[in-house]
């Protein structure tokens with residue numbers, strides 16, 4: 001039997017849950033992808049594939065982005081940068097606040113985590129309104145790092161989040 005592609009794994013495993021976490025939200029649940037070894041490996045590889053060696057570190061956004069970024073970093077031999085929700089990082093941080101489909105949040109990075117000019121590939125599971133990824137992109141820029149690209153498993157096109165993202169390549173595995 002041939003191996004399933006990332007897209008085939010996603011078709012088989014991503015679950016849509018109505019009215020979570022609030023009425024009216026159609027929640028895309030990737031936990032079945034995380035729980036399946038071959039699916040997680042295929043998706044992690046597909047996220048970084050177009051960027052080849054154009055980056056040094058993979059940034060993942062808390063919390064679901066951590067799973068993908070850590071898998072992609074381990075499989076590609078790159079380091080991992082944590083973009084954390086506010087109040088979790090002990091060192092000096094940069095901070096950006098934003099709104100998402102349900103609620104508000106603040107993200108932080110350790111300001112001195114990487115040398116200036118480090119090329120960072122930003123990874124997350126879902127692009128919805130774009131608030132999370134645009135805030136993460138601003139943090140990378142403010143820290144003096146270079147955004148090598150942005151890779152997302154699932155883009156919810158109706159929310160037009162892509163329009164809020166900085167220039168540079170945005171690689172999406174699936175749209176809904």
Ligand SMILES: O=P(O)(O)OC[C@H]1O[C@H](OP(=O)(O)OP(=O)(O)O)[C@H](O)[C@@H]1O
Pocket residue numbers: 061062063064065099100101105124125126127128129130131132133161
């Ligand atoms: O494009 P946006 O409208 O910003 O939404 C996308 C973000 O929303 C979800 O994270 P959430 O903040 O729910 O946190 P979690 O990963 O901790 O569940 C998802 O993992 C993305 O990071």
Ligand SMILES: Nc1ncnc2[nH]cnc12
Pocket residue numbers: 025026027028029100101102126128129156
């Ligand atoms: N509809 C949705 N499903 C999963 N994650 C999300 N993050 C923001 N909107 C989302």
